Amino acid sequence: MVSHEGIQAAVYELPLSKERPEDFQIKGSKGPLPESLLVQNILWFCRFRWLVIATLVSYGTLGLFPGLTGYFRIRPPGAWPFITALVLTLSNLAFLLFARTKHSPARTMLNLWSQIVGDLVVLTVVVYFVGSLETNIAFAYLFHIVLSCVFFSRRQSLIVTVMAIGMFATCITAEYVLKLLPSMSIFAHTSHEQDSSQVLAILTLDFFLAIGIWLVVWHLASHLSSMVRQRDFELAETNRRLMAAQEERSRHMLATTHQLKAPFAAIYSNAQLLLQGYCGNIPDEALRVIQRITARCRRLTAEIQEMLQLANLSSTSQESLPRTKIVSTELLLWCMSQVDPVARERGVVFKTDIRPVAMIGTEDHFKMLFVNLLSNAVIYSHMNGQVQVSCRRGPNSEPIVTIVDNGIGIPAHKLSHIFEEHYRTKEAVQHNKESSGLGLAIVKHVAEMYSIRIRVESRLGFGTRFELTFPSSRESSGSNREGETKWLIS
Protein backbone atom coordinates (compact mmCIF):
# COMPACT_ATOMS: atom_id res chain seq x y z
CA MET A 1 0.00 0.00 0.00
CA VAL A 2 1.34 3.40 -0.95
CA SER A 3 1.41 5.77 2.02
CA HIS A 4 0.30 9.36 1.71
CA GLU A 5 1.15 11.95 4.30
CA GLY A 6 -1.84 13.34 6.11
CA ILE A 7 -4.15 10.52 5.07
CA GLN A 8 -4.83 8.05 7.83
CA ALA A 9 -5.24 4.50 6.60
CA ALA A 10 -8.54 2.97 7.65
CA VAL A 11 -8.21 -0.42 9.27
CA TYR A 12 -10.86 -3.00 9.82
CA GLU A 13 -10.41 -6.45 11.19
CA LEU A 14 -13.09 -8.98 10.54
CA PRO A 15 -14.23 -10.17 13.97
CA LEU A 16 -14.47 -13.88 14.57
CA SER A 17 -17.98 -15.09 15.03
CA LYS A 18 -18.98 -15.07 18.66
CA GLU A 19 -18.39 -18.41 20.20
CA ARG A 20 -20.45 -19.69 23.01
CA PRO A 21 -18.39 -20.23 26.18
CA GLU A 22 -17.56 -23.90 26.49
CA ASP A 23 -18.80 -24.12 30.03
CA PHE A 24 -22.09 -22.44 29.17
CA GLN A 25 -24.16 -25.59 29.54
CA ILE A 26 -22.46 -26.69 32.73
CA LYS A 27 -22.82 -23.25 34.29
CA GLY A 28 -26.40 -23.05 33.21
CA SER A 29 -27.25 -26.50 34.47
CA LYS A 30 -25.88 -25.78 37.92
CA GLY A 31 -27.81 -22.59 38.40
CA PRO A 32 -31.22 -22.26 39.99
CA LEU A 33 -34.41 -22.14 37.97
CA PRO A 34 -35.42 -18.97 36.14
CA GLU A 35 -36.99 -16.28 38.33
CA SER A 36 -40.48 -16.53 36.86
CA LEU A 37 -40.54 -20.23 37.68
CA LEU A 38 -39.28 -19.56 41.20
CA VAL A 39 -42.08 -17.03 41.78
CA GLN A 40 -44.64 -19.58 40.61
CA ASN A 41 -43.16 -22.06 43.04
CA ILE A 42 -43.26 -19.59 45.92
CA LEU A 43 -47.01 -19.37 45.38
CA TRP A 44 -47.26 -23.16 45.12
CA PHE A 45 -45.33 -23.55 48.42
CA CYS A 46 -47.71 -21.12 50.08
CA ARG A 47 -50.73 -23.09 48.89
CA PHE A 48 -49.17 -26.32 50.14
CA ARG A 49 -48.45 -24.68 53.51
CA TRP A 50 -52.19 -24.09 54.01
CA LEU A 51 -52.62 -27.87 54.00
CA VAL A 52 -49.97 -28.24 56.71
CA ILE A 53 -51.70 -25.53 58.76
CA ALA A 54 -55.04 -27.30 58.37
CA THR A 55 -53.45 -30.59 59.51
CA LEU A 56 -51.95 -28.93 62.60
CA VAL A 57 -55.26 -27.28 63.52
CA SER A 58 -57.08 -30.61 63.05
CA TYR A 59 -54.57 -32.34 65.29
CA GLY A 60 -54.86 -29.61 67.93
CA THR A 61 -58.67 -29.84 67.78
CA LEU A 62 -58.48 -33.61 68.18
CA GLY A 63 -56.52 -33.03 71.40
CA LEU A 64 -59.47 -31.06 72.78
CA PHE A 65 -61.49 -34.27 72.95
CA PRO A 66 -59.99 -36.62 75.56
CA GLY A 67 -62.16 -39.46 74.37
CA LEU A 68 -60.62 -39.32 70.94
CA THR A 69 -57.01 -39.02 72.16
CA GLY A 70 -57.63 -41.95 74.47
CA TYR A 71 -59.04 -43.97 71.60
CA PHE A 72 -55.95 -43.32 69.45
CA ARG A 73 -53.65 -43.76 72.49
CA ILE A 74 -52.05 -40.38 71.98
CA ARG A 75 -51.25 -37.62 74.41
CA PRO A 76 -53.38 -34.48 74.28
CA PRO A 77 -51.05 -32.12 72.39
CA GLY A 78 -52.02 -28.98 74.28
CA ALA A 79 -51.49 -25.61 72.61
CA TRP A 80 -48.44 -26.26 70.43
CA PRO A 81 -50.31 -27.30 67.22
CA PHE A 82 -52.35 -24.06 67.41
CA ILE A 83 -49.29 -21.91 68.11
CA THR A 84 -47.27 -23.42 65.22
CA ALA A 85 -50.33 -23.15 62.94
CA LEU A 86 -50.64 -19.47 63.89
CA VAL A 87 -46.93 -18.84 63.25
CA LEU A 88 -47.19 -20.63 59.88
CA THR A 89 -50.35 -18.69 58.96
CA LEU A 90 -48.74 -15.34 59.69
CA SER A 91 -45.53 -16.22 57.88
CA ASN A 92 -47.51 -17.63 54.93
CA LEU A 93 -49.50 -14.42 54.59
CA ALA A 94 -46.26 -12.43 54.72
CA PHE A 95 -44.67 -14.65 52.02
CA LEU A 96 -47.72 -14.31 49.80
CA LEU A 97 -47.77 -10.55 50.16
CA PHE A 98 -44.05 -10.42 49.48
CA ALA A 99 -44.36 -12.64 46.40
CA ARG A 100 -47.20 -10.62 44.89
CA THR A 101 -45.46 -7.30 45.14
CA LYS A 102 -43.10 -6.25 42.36
CA HIS A 103 -40.29 -8.77 42.44
CA SER A 104 -36.64 -8.74 41.61
CA PRO A 105 -34.27 -11.74 41.55
CA ALA A 106 -32.82 -10.77 44.94
CA ARG A 107 -36.26 -10.39 46.56
CA THR A 108 -37.42 -13.68 45.10
CA MET A 109 -34.43 -15.53 46.50
CA LEU A 110 -34.83 -13.79 49.87
CA ASN A 111 -38.46 -14.87 49.96
CA LEU A 112 -37.56 -18.46 49.14
CA TRP A 113 -34.76 -18.66 51.71
CA SER A 114 -36.98 -17.07 54.38
CA GLN A 115 -39.61 -19.70 53.67
CA ILE A 116 -37.09 -22.52 53.86
CA VAL A 117 -35.48 -21.34 57.12
CA GLY A 118 -38.89 -20.56 58.66
CA ASP A 119 -40.27 -23.95 57.61
CA LEU A 120 -37.25 -25.80 58.97
CA VAL A 121 -37.56 -24.05 62.34
CA VAL A 122 -41.30 -24.78 62.55
CA LEU A 123 -40.73 -28.34 61.39
CA THR A 124 -38.09 -28.86 64.09
CA VAL A 125 -40.61 -27.68 66.71
CA VAL A 126 -43.20 -30.08 65.28
CA VAL A 127 -40.62 -32.89 65.17
CA TYR A 128 -39.78 -32.30 68.82
CA PHE A 129 -43.42 -32.36 69.96
CA VAL A 130 -44.45 -35.28 67.77
CA GLY A 131 -41.44 -37.35 68.85
CA SER A 132 -38.11 -36.74 67.21
CA LEU A 133 -36.90 -40.33 67.33
CA GLU A 134 -39.95 -42.22 68.54
CA THR A 135 -41.82 -41.51 65.33
CA ASN A 136 -40.90 -41.17 61.64
CA ILE A 137 -41.77 -37.49 61.63
CA ALA A 138 -38.11 -36.58 61.03
CA PHE A 139 -38.49 -37.83 57.47
CA ALA A 140 -40.64 -34.75 56.85
CA TYR A 141 -37.30 -32.95 56.44
CA LEU A 142 -36.94 -34.92 53.20
CA PHE A 143 -39.64 -32.75 51.59
CA HIS A 144 -37.44 -29.72 52.05
CA ILE A 145 -34.30 -31.50 50.93
CA VAL A 146 -35.86 -32.86 47.74
CA LEU A 147 -37.64 -29.63 46.87
CA SER A 148 -34.46 -27.62 47.39
CA CYS A 149 -32.67 -30.04 45.03
CA VAL A 150 -35.31 -29.35 42.41
CA PHE A 151 -35.42 -25.59 42.75
CA PHE A 152 -31.91 -24.65 43.81
CA SER A 153 -28.39 -25.25 42.67
CA ARG A 154 -26.57 -28.28 44.11
CA ARG A 155 -24.57 -26.12 46.54
CA GLN A 156 -27.70 -24.34 47.79
CA SER A 157 -29.55 -27.63 48.25
CA LEU A 158 -26.61 -28.96 50.25
CA ILE A 159 -26.88 -25.89 52.51
CA VAL A 160 -30.57 -26.71 53.07
CA THR A 161 -29.69 -30.34 53.84
CA VAL A 162 -26.99 -29.30 56.32
CA MET A 163 -29.43 -26.86 57.93
CA ALA A 164 -32.01 -29.64 58.30
CA ILE A 165 -29.41 -31.97 59.82
CA GLY A 166 -28.19 -29.18 62.13
CA MET A 167 -31.68 -28.38 63.41
CA PHE A 168 -32.57 -32.04 63.89
CA ALA A 169 -29.25 -32.68 65.68
CA THR A 170 -29.85 -29.65 67.94
CA CYS A 171 -33.29 -30.95 68.81
CA ILE A 172 -31.95 -34.45 69.60
CA THR A 173 -29.01 -33.08 71.61
CA ALA A 174 -31.23 -30.78 73.64
CA GLU A 175 -33.74 -33.57 74.19
CA TYR A 176 -31.62 -36.67 74.79
CA VAL A 177 -27.98 -35.66 75.38
CA LEU A 178 -28.11 -32.40 77.32
CA LYS A 179 -31.64 -33.09 78.60
CA LEU A 180 -32.47 -29.38 78.26
CA LEU A 181 -35.88 -30.29 76.98
CA PRO A 182 -38.19 -32.98 78.29
CA SER A 183 -38.56 -35.95 75.97
CA MET A 184 -41.75 -35.58 73.95
CA SER A 185 -43.92 -37.88 71.92
CA ILE A 186 -47.48 -37.88 70.70
CA PHE A 187 -47.89 -41.43 72.01
CA ALA A 188 -49.16 -41.92 75.50
CA HIS A 189 -46.53 -44.56 76.37
CA THR A 190 -43.08 -44.98 74.91
CA SER A 191 -40.89 -48.00 75.21
CA HIS A 192 -37.66 -46.22 76.14
CA GLU A 193 -39.01 -45.55 79.63
CA GLN A 194 -38.51 -49.25 80.34
CA ASP A 195 -34.88 -49.84 79.26
CA SER A 196 -33.20 -46.53 78.75
CA SER A 197 -29.68 -47.69 77.71
CA GLN A 198 -30.94 -50.04 75.02
CA VAL A 199 -33.42 -47.53 73.75
CA LEU A 200 -30.76 -44.80 73.64
CA ALA A 201 -28.60 -47.03 71.45
CA ILE A 202 -31.55 -47.61 69.13
CA LEU A 203 -32.35 -43.90 69.06
CA THR A 204 -28.70 -43.08 68.26
CA LEU A 205 -28.78 -45.56 65.42
CA ASP A 206 -32.09 -44.08 64.25
CA PHE A 207 -30.58 -40.61 64.34
CA PHE A 208 -27.55 -41.46 62.22
CA LEU A 209 -29.62 -43.64 59.94
CA ALA A 210 -32.03 -40.76 59.31
CA ILE A 211 -29.16 -38.37 58.56
CA GLY A 212 -27.47 -40.94 56.32
CA ILE A 213 -30.70 -41.42 54.37
CA TRP A 214 -31.14 -37.68 54.00
CA LEU A 215 -27.64 -37.28 52.61
CA VAL A 216 -28.16 -40.13 50.14
CA VAL A 217 -31.49 -38.66 49.09
CA TRP A 218 -29.87 -35.24 48.70
CA HIS A 219 -27.10 -36.73 46.57
CA LEU A 220 -29.47 -38.63 44.29
CA ALA A 221 -32.07 -35.90 44.00
CA SER A 222 -29.57 -33.12 43.38
CA HIS A 223 -27.69 -35.23 40.85
CA LEU A 224 -30.86 -36.10 38.95
CA SER A 225 -32.06 -32.55 39.18
CA SER A 226 -28.74 -31.32 37.75
CA MET A 227 -29.06 -33.72 34.87
CA VAL A 228 -32.63 -32.67 34.14
CA ARG A 229 -31.68 -29.02 34.39
CA GLN A 230 -28.70 -29.51 32.09
CA ARG A 231 -31.01 -31.14 29.56
CA ASP A 232 -33.38 -28.23 30.00
CA PHE A 233 -30.66 -25.72 29.26
CA GLU A 234 -29.48 -27.75 26.30
CA LEU A 235 -33.00 -27.77 24.92
CA ALA A 236 -33.36 -24.04 25.53
CA GLU A 237 -30.06 -23.46 23.77
CA THR A 238 -31.05 -25.69 20.85
CA ASN A 239 -34.35 -23.87 20.65
CA ARG A 240 -32.57 -20.52 20.63
CA ARG A 241 -30.30 -21.70 17.81
CA LEU A 242 -33.26 -23.02 15.83
CA MET A 243 -35.05 -19.70 16.23
CA ALA A 244 -31.93 -17.87 15.09
CA ALA A 245 -31.55 -20.23 12.13
CA GLN A 246 -35.20 -19.72 11.24
CA GLU A 247 -34.80 -15.97 11.37
CA GLU A 248 -31.69 -16.19 9.21
CA ARG A 249 -33.56 -18.41 6.78
CA SER A 250 -36.38 -15.90 6.48
CA ARG A 251 -33.92 -13.11 5.79
CA HIS A 252 -32.15 -15.29 3.28
CA MET A 253 -35.40 -16.17 1.56
CA LEU A 254 -36.35 -12.53 1.32
CA ALA A 255 -33.00 -11.67 -0.20
CA THR A 256 -33.26 -14.65 -2.55
CA THR A 257 -36.67 -13.54 -3.74
CA HIS A 258 -35.26 -10.17 -4.54
CA GLN A 259 -32.12 -11.49 -6.15
CA LEU A 260 -34.00 -13.95 -8.34
CA LYS A 261 -36.96 -11.81 -9.25
CA ALA A 262 -35.14 -8.57 -9.93
CA PRO A 263 -33.22 -9.90 -12.98
CA PHE A 264 -36.43 -11.38 -14.38
CA ALA A 265 -38.10 -8.04 -13.86
CA ALA A 266 -35.37 -6.38 -15.91
CA ILE A 267 -35.53 -9.01 -18.67
CA TYR A 268 -39.32 -8.81 -18.72
CA SER A 269 -39.23 -5.01 -18.90
CA ASN A 270 -36.80 -5.04 -21.80
CA ALA A 271 -38.84 -7.68 -23.61
CA GLN A 272 -41.93 -5.52 -23.15
CA LEU A 273 -40.10 -2.54 -24.66
CA LEU A 274 -39.43 -4.62 -27.76
CA LEU A 275 -42.91 -6.11 -27.86
CA GLN A 276 -44.71 -2.83 -27.48
CA GLY A 277 -42.71 -1.16 -30.22
CA TYR A 278 -40.71 1.26 -28.09
CA CYS A 279 -37.59 0.28 -30.03
CA GLY A 280 -39.08 0.45 -33.50
CA ASN A 281 -40.49 -2.24 -35.77
CA ILE A 282 -39.41 -5.82 -35.31
CA PRO A 283 -39.94 -8.74 -37.72
CA ASP A 284 -42.80 -11.10 -36.81
CA GLU A 285 -40.46 -14.04 -36.24
CA ALA A 286 -38.42 -11.98 -33.74
CA LEU A 287 -41.63 -10.83 -32.06
CA ARG A 288 -42.68 -14.44 -31.49
CA VAL A 289 -39.29 -15.13 -29.88
CA ILE A 290 -39.74 -12.12 -27.61
CA GLN A 291 -43.24 -13.29 -26.69
CA ARG A 292 -41.79 -16.66 -25.69
CA ILE A 293 -39.13 -14.88 -23.58
CA THR A 294 -41.84 -12.83 -21.88
CA ALA A 295 -44.02 -15.86 -21.22
CA ARG A 296 -41.05 -17.77 -19.80
CA CYS A 297 -40.17 -14.84 -17.52
CA ARG A 298 -43.70 -14.79 -16.13
CA ARG A 299 -43.65 -18.52 -15.57
CA LEU A 300 -40.27 -18.47 -13.82
CA THR A 301 -41.35 -15.62 -11.59
CA ALA A 302 -44.50 -17.51 -10.63
CA GLU A 303 -42.47 -20.65 -9.95
CA ILE A 304 -40.05 -18.79 -7.69
CA GLN A 305 -43.02 -17.39 -5.85
CA GLU A 306 -44.58 -20.81 -5.37
CA MET A 307 -41.29 -22.34 -4.23
CA LEU A 308 -40.93 -19.61 -1.65
CA GLN A 309 -44.51 -20.03 -0.47
CA LEU A 310 -44.00 -23.74 -0.07
CA ALA A 311 -40.71 -23.33 1.79
CA ASN A 312 -42.30 -20.71 3.97
CA LEU A 313 -45.26 -22.95 4.79
CA SER A 314 -42.93 -25.79 5.71
CA SER A 315 -41.21 -23.72 8.34
CA THR A 316 -42.44 -24.20 11.90
CA SER A 317 -42.66 -20.46 12.55
CA GLN A 318 -45.74 -20.33 10.34
CA GLU A 319 -47.67 -22.31 12.93
CA SER A 320 -47.27 -19.51 15.42
CA LEU A 321 -48.84 -16.89 13.13
CA PRO A 322 -51.94 -15.30 14.63
CA ARG A 323 -55.18 -17.09 13.77
CA THR A 324 -58.28 -15.03 13.31
CA LYS A 325 -61.92 -15.54 12.45
CA ILE A 326 -62.36 -15.41 8.69
CA VAL A 327 -65.73 -15.15 7.00
CA SER A 328 -66.03 -17.55 4.07
CA THR A 329 -67.90 -15.13 1.81
CA GLU A 330 -65.25 -12.41 1.95
CA LEU A 331 -62.41 -14.88 1.66
CA LEU A 332 -63.77 -16.80 -1.31
CA LEU A 333 -64.85 -13.67 -3.17
CA TRP A 334 -61.37 -12.21 -2.72
CA CYS A 335 -59.78 -15.42 -3.99
CA MET A 336 -62.10 -15.53 -6.99
CA SER A 337 -61.23 -11.92 -7.80
CA GLN A 338 -57.56 -12.95 -7.95
CA VAL A 339 -58.32 -15.72 -10.42
CA ASP A 340 -60.90 -13.72 -12.38
CA PRO A 341 -58.51 -12.30 -15.02
CA VAL A 342 -57.45 -15.83 -16.06
CA ALA A 343 -61.06 -16.99 -15.92
CA ARG A 344 -62.12 -14.19 -18.23
CA GLU A 345 -59.28 -15.01 -20.64
CA ARG A 346 -60.56 -18.56 -20.83
CA GLY A 347 -64.24 -17.66 -20.82
CA VAL A 348 -64.75 -19.60 -17.61
CA VAL A 349 -67.55 -18.41 -15.35
CA PHE A 350 -67.98 -18.90 -11.62
CA LYS A 351 -71.27 -20.15 -10.27
CA THR A 352 -71.43 -19.56 -6.56
CA ASP A 353 -73.52 -20.61 -3.59
CA ILE A 354 -71.47 -19.26 -0.70
CA ARG A 355 -73.08 -19.02 2.71
CA PRO A 356 -71.29 -17.03 5.39
CA VAL A 357 -69.44 -19.45 7.64
CA ALA A 358 -66.70 -18.54 10.09
CA MET A 359 -63.33 -20.25 9.79
CA ILE A 360 -60.41 -19.92 12.16
CA GLY A 361 -56.94 -19.57 10.73
CA THR A 362 -54.30 -17.30 9.25
CA GLU A 363 -55.98 -15.42 6.44
CA ASP A 364 -52.98 -15.50 4.11
CA HIS A 365 -52.77 -19.28 4.40
CA PHE A 366 -56.42 -19.74 3.51
CA LYS A 367 -55.99 -17.33 0.61
CA MET A 368 -53.09 -19.44 -0.67
CA LEU A 369 -55.20 -22.56 -0.31
CA PHE A 370 -58.21 -21.27 -2.23
CA VAL A 371 -56.36 -19.24 -4.85
CA ASN A 372 -54.44 -22.38 -5.80
CA LEU A 373 -57.55 -24.56 -5.93
CA LEU A 374 -59.58 -21.97 -7.83
CA SER A 375 -56.84 -21.24 -10.32
CA ASN A 376 -56.43 -24.98 -10.97
CA ALA A 377 -60.18 -25.27 -11.48
CA VAL A 378 -60.11 -22.42 -13.99
CA ILE A 379 -56.91 -23.43 -15.78
CA TYR A 380 -57.89 -27.07 -16.18
CA SER A 381 -61.43 -26.22 -17.28
CA HIS A 382 -62.26 -26.35 -20.94
CA MET A 383 -62.70 -23.01 -22.68
CA ASN A 384 -66.02 -21.36 -21.75
CA GLY A 385 -66.43 -23.80 -18.90
CA GLN A 386 -67.96 -23.35 -15.50
CA VAL A 387 -66.52 -23.54 -11.98
CA GLN A 388 -68.94 -24.03 -9.09
CA VAL A 389 -67.90 -22.68 -5.72
CA SER A 390 -70.03 -23.42 -2.69
CA CYS A 391 -69.71 -23.05 1.02
CA ARG A 392 -72.08 -24.43 3.65
CA ARG A 393 -72.15 -25.84 7.14
CA GLY A 394 -71.84 -29.57 7.63
CA PRO A 395 -73.86 -31.68 10.10
CA ASN A 396 -71.62 -30.54 12.97
CA SER A 397 -71.61 -26.90 11.85
CA GLU A 398 -68.20 -27.38 10.28
CA PRO A 399 -67.46 -25.28 7.19
CA ILE A 400 -67.44 -27.28 3.98
CA VAL A 401 -66.15 -25.64 0.80
CA THR A 402 -66.63 -27.33 -2.54
CA ILE A 403 -64.96 -26.36 -5.81
CA VAL A 404 -66.18 -28.23 -8.90
CA ASP A 405 -64.96 -27.81 -12.45
CA ASN A 406 -66.03 -29.54 -15.65
CA GLY A 407 -62.52 -29.65 -17.02
CA ILE A 408 -60.04 -32.26 -18.12
CA GLY A 409 -60.21 -34.40 -14.96
CA ILE A 410 -57.54 -36.61 -13.45
CA PRO A 411 -56.97 -40.32 -14.20
CA ALA A 412 -57.82 -42.59 -11.25
CA HIS A 413 -54.34 -44.03 -10.78
CA LYS A 414 -52.77 -40.56 -10.70
CA LEU A 415 -55.02 -39.05 -8.05
CA SER A 416 -52.82 -40.21 -5.19
CA HIS A 417 -49.87 -38.26 -6.63
CA ILE A 418 -51.43 -34.90 -7.35
CA PHE A 419 -50.41 -33.39 -3.99
CA GLU A 420 -46.75 -34.27 -4.50
CA GLU A 421 -44.34 -31.43 -5.18
CA HIS A 422 -43.67 -30.82 -8.90
CA TYR A 423 -46.00 -33.65 -9.93
CA ARG A 424 -48.02 -32.94 -13.05
CA THR A 425 -50.10 -35.41 -14.98
CA LYS A 426 -49.42 -35.82 -18.69
CA GLU A 427 -52.95 -34.59 -19.36
CA ALA A 428 -52.31 -31.46 -17.28
CA VAL A 429 -49.05 -30.71 -19.10
CA GLN A 430 -50.76 -31.10 -22.47
CA HIS A 431 -53.53 -28.77 -21.37
CA ASN A 432 -51.37 -26.14 -19.72
CA LYS A 433 -47.59 -25.83 -19.86
CA GLU A 434 -47.45 -22.89 -17.49
CA SER A 435 -47.72 -24.71 -14.18
CA SER A 436 -44.96 -25.51 -11.69
CA GLY A 437 -46.71 -28.47 -10.12
CA LEU A 438 -46.45 -26.85 -6.70
CA GLY A 439 -49.97 -25.49 -6.30
CA LEU A 440 -51.49 -28.63 -4.77
CA ALA A 441 -48.37 -29.22 -2.63
CA ILE A 442 -49.07 -25.79 -1.12
CA VAL A 443 -52.72 -26.81 -0.64
CA LYS A 444 -51.61 -30.00 1.11
CA HIS A 445 -49.34 -28.09 3.50
CA VAL A 446 -52.07 -25.65 4.46
CA ALA A 447 -54.54 -28.53 4.90
CA GLU A 448 -52.11 -30.31 7.21
CA MET A 449 -51.51 -27.16 9.24
CA TYR A 450 -55.22 -26.68 9.90
CA SER A 451 -56.37 -30.33 9.86
CA ILE A 452 -58.56 -29.68 6.84
CA ARG A 453 -59.83 -32.84 5.17
CA ILE A 454 -59.73 -32.72 1.40
CA ARG A 455 -61.74 -35.10 -0.71
CA VAL A 456 -61.03 -35.15 -4.41
CA GLU A 457 -63.38 -36.76 -6.90
CA SER A 458 -62.54 -36.81 -10.55
CA ARG A 459 -63.77 -38.25 -13.81
CA LEU A 460 -61.33 -38.11 -16.66
CA GLY A 461 -62.61 -35.78 -19.32
CA PHE A 462 -65.53 -34.58 -17.19
CA GLY A 463 -64.03 -32.61 -14.34
CA THR A 464 -62.84 -32.60 -10.76
CA ARG A 465 -64.49 -31.86 -7.43
CA PHE A 466 -62.54 -30.74 -4.37
CA GLU A 467 -64.39 -30.82 -1.07
CA LEU A 468 -62.69 -29.22 1.91
CA THR A 469 -64.01 -30.01 5.36
CA PHE A 470 -62.65 -27.79 8.08
CA PRO A 471 -61.93 -29.08 11.62
CA SER A 472 -64.46 -30.41 14.08
CA SER A 473 -66.08 -32.39 11.31
CA ARG A 474 -66.84 -36.07 11.31
CA GLU A 475 -64.98 -37.93 8.65
CA SER A 476 -67.42 -38.28 5.82
CA SER A 477 -67.56 -41.64 4.24
CA GLY A 478 -69.04 -42.77 0.99
CA SER A 479 -68.52 -45.40 -1.59
CA ASN A 480 -67.18 -44.68 -5.05
CA ARG A 481 -69.73 -44.45 -7.70
CA GLU A 482 -69.03 -46.31 -10.88
CA GLY A 483 -66.76 -44.45 -13.26
CA GLU A 484 -65.66 -42.00 -10.59
CA THR A 485 -62.49 -41.84 -8.59
CA LYS A 486 -62.12 -40.37 -5.13
CA TRP A 487 -59.03 -39.48 -3.19
CA LEU A 488 -58.91 -38.29 0.36
CA ILE A 489 -56.18 -36.55 2.27
CA SER A 490 -56.32 -35.40 5.84
Add this chain to the structure above:
Amino acid sequence: MAYLLIVDDDEDFASTAATVLRKDGHDVQIELDTDDAAQSMESKPPDLLILDVMFPEDASAGFELARFMRHKSEKLKNVPILMLTAINVKFPLGFGPHDIDDHWLPVTDFLEKPVDFDVLKRKVANLLHGDSTAD
Protein backbone atom coordinates in the same frame (compact mmCIF):
# COMPACT_ATOMS: atom_id res chain seq x y z
CA MET B 1 -46.65 16.12 -18.26
CA ALA B 2 -45.28 15.38 -14.83
CA TYR B 3 -41.86 15.11 -13.31
CA LEU B 4 -41.29 11.51 -12.16
CA LEU B 5 -38.35 10.18 -10.21
CA ILE B 6 -37.49 6.49 -10.39
CA VAL B 7 -35.24 5.27 -7.57
CA ASP B 8 -34.00 1.75 -8.21
CA ASP B 9 -30.57 0.16 -8.02
CA ASP B 10 -31.45 -2.00 -11.04
CA GLU B 11 -30.46 0.32 -13.86
CA ASP B 12 -31.83 -2.02 -16.54
CA PHE B 13 -35.28 -2.00 -15.05
CA ALA B 14 -35.21 1.73 -14.24
CA SER B 15 -34.23 2.71 -17.76
CA THR B 16 -36.92 0.56 -19.40
CA ALA B 17 -39.58 1.98 -17.08
CA ALA B 18 -38.24 5.47 -17.83
CA THR B 19 -38.46 4.82 -21.58
CA VAL B 20 -42.11 3.80 -21.28
CA LEU B 21 -43.05 6.73 -19.06
CA ARG B 22 -41.16 9.26 -21.22
CA LYS B 23 -43.10 7.96 -24.21
CA ASP B 24 -46.20 8.88 -22.24
CA GLY B 25 -44.91 12.42 -22.12
CA HIS B 26 -43.44 12.55 -18.63
CA ASP B 27 -40.13 14.03 -17.59
CA VAL B 28 -38.38 11.07 -15.95
CA GLN B 29 -35.23 11.11 -13.87
CA ILE B 30 -33.44 8.00 -12.55
CA GLU B 31 -31.49 7.71 -9.28
CA LEU B 32 -29.70 4.51 -8.37
CA ASP B 33 -29.54 5.00 -4.61
CA THR B 34 -31.70 6.61 -1.97
CA ASP B 35 -29.15 9.17 -0.72
CA ASP B 36 -28.78 10.66 -4.19
CA ALA B 37 -32.55 10.50 -4.57
CA ALA B 38 -33.09 12.46 -1.33
CA GLN B 39 -30.65 15.15 -2.49
CA SER B 40 -32.21 15.31 -5.94
CA MET B 41 -35.71 15.66 -4.45
CA GLU B 42 -34.63 18.40 -2.06
CA SER B 43 -33.55 20.49 -5.05
CA LYS B 44 -36.44 19.47 -7.28
CA PRO B 45 -39.40 17.63 -5.72
CA PRO B 46 -41.02 15.18 -8.14
CA ASP B 47 -44.73 14.90 -8.83
CA LEU B 48 -44.43 11.18 -8.18
CA LEU B 49 -41.72 8.96 -6.77
CA ILE B 50 -41.36 5.40 -8.04
CA LEU B 51 -39.32 3.69 -5.36
CA ASP B 52 -37.73 0.27 -4.99
CA VAL B 53 -37.49 -1.36 -1.52
CA MET B 54 -34.17 -3.15 -1.37
CA PHE B 55 -30.84 -1.54 -2.14
CA PRO B 56 -27.39 -3.13 -2.04
CA GLU B 57 -26.24 -1.37 1.13
CA ASP B 58 -29.52 -1.52 2.97
CA ALA B 59 -32.32 -4.01 2.40
CA SER B 60 -34.90 -1.52 3.66
CA ALA B 61 -33.51 1.72 2.25
CA GLY B 62 -36.71 2.24 0.27
CA PHE B 63 -38.75 2.20 3.50
CA GLU B 64 -36.32 4.58 5.12
CA LEU B 65 -36.58 7.07 2.28
CA ALA B 66 -40.37 6.88 2.36
CA ARG B 67 -40.39 7.49 6.13
CA PHE B 68 -37.94 10.37 5.76
CA MET B 69 -40.16 12.01 3.17
CA ARG B 70 -43.37 11.61 5.15
CA HIS B 71 -42.08 12.50 8.60
CA LYS B 72 -38.97 14.62 8.25
CA SER B 73 -39.27 16.61 5.09
CA GLU B 74 -41.82 19.39 4.89
CA LYS B 75 -41.07 19.75 1.21
CA LEU B 76 -41.56 16.09 0.27
CA LYS B 77 -44.21 14.86 2.67
CA ASN B 78 -47.02 15.09 0.13
CA VAL B 79 -45.21 13.53 -2.81
CA PRO B 80 -47.09 10.35 -3.80
CA ILE B 81 -44.93 7.23 -3.59
CA LEU B 82 -45.42 4.17 -5.75
CA MET B 83 -43.38 1.42 -4.19
CA LEU B 84 -41.98 -1.24 -6.46
CA THR B 85 -41.01 -4.53 -4.98
CA ALA B 86 -39.72 -7.86 -6.14
CA ILE B 87 -41.15 -9.32 -2.96
CA ASN B 88 -44.51 -10.97 -3.19
CA VAL B 89 -47.36 -8.66 -2.30
CA LYS B 90 -50.05 -11.30 -2.10
CA PHE B 91 -48.86 -13.77 0.44
CA PRO B 92 -47.09 -13.90 3.79
CA LEU B 93 -43.50 -13.67 2.77
CA GLY B 94 -43.50 -9.97 2.12
CA PHE B 95 -45.94 -7.13 2.41
CA GLY B 96 -48.75 -5.62 0.45
CA PRO B 97 -51.21 -2.76 0.30
CA HIS B 98 -52.80 -3.85 3.60
CA ASP B 99 -49.46 -3.11 5.26
CA ILE B 100 -49.48 0.55 4.23
CA ASP B 101 -49.20 2.41 7.45
CA ASP B 102 -48.40 6.01 8.22
CA HIS B 103 -45.45 5.07 10.39
CA TRP B 104 -44.22 1.72 9.25
CA LEU B 105 -44.85 1.89 5.53
CA PRO B 106 -45.87 5.39 4.50
CA VAL B 107 -46.31 4.86 0.76
CA THR B 108 -49.24 5.55 -1.52
CA ASP B 109 -49.40 2.32 -3.48
CA PHE B 110 -47.54 -0.85 -4.40
CA LEU B 111 -46.54 -2.48 -7.64
CA GLU B 112 -44.95 -5.89 -7.82
CA LYS B 113 -42.01 -6.68 -10.07
CA PRO B 114 -41.91 -7.81 -12.81
CA VAL B 115 -44.01 -4.86 -13.80
CA ASP B 116 -46.53 -4.97 -16.57
CA PHE B 117 -46.03 -1.60 -18.28
CA ASP B 118 -49.73 -1.14 -18.94
CA VAL B 119 -50.34 -1.52 -15.21
CA LEU B 120 -47.45 0.82 -14.43
CA LYS B 121 -48.81 3.49 -16.74
CA ARG B 122 -52.29 3.13 -15.26
CA LYS B 123 -51.00 3.35 -11.69
CA VAL B 124 -48.87 6.39 -12.50
CA ALA B 125 -51.83 8.12 -14.14
CA ASN B 126 -54.04 7.34 -11.16
CA LEU B 127 -51.52 8.56 -8.62
CA LEU B 128 -50.89 11.77 -10.53
CA HIS B 129 -54.61 12.39 -10.43
CA GLY B 130 -54.63 11.81 -6.71
CA ASP B 131 -56.33 8.42 -6.75
CA SER B 132 -54.36 5.96 -4.65
CA THR B 133 -56.91 3.20 -4.53
CA ALA B 134 -57.51 2.49 -8.17
CA ASP B 135 -55.55 -0.36 -9.62
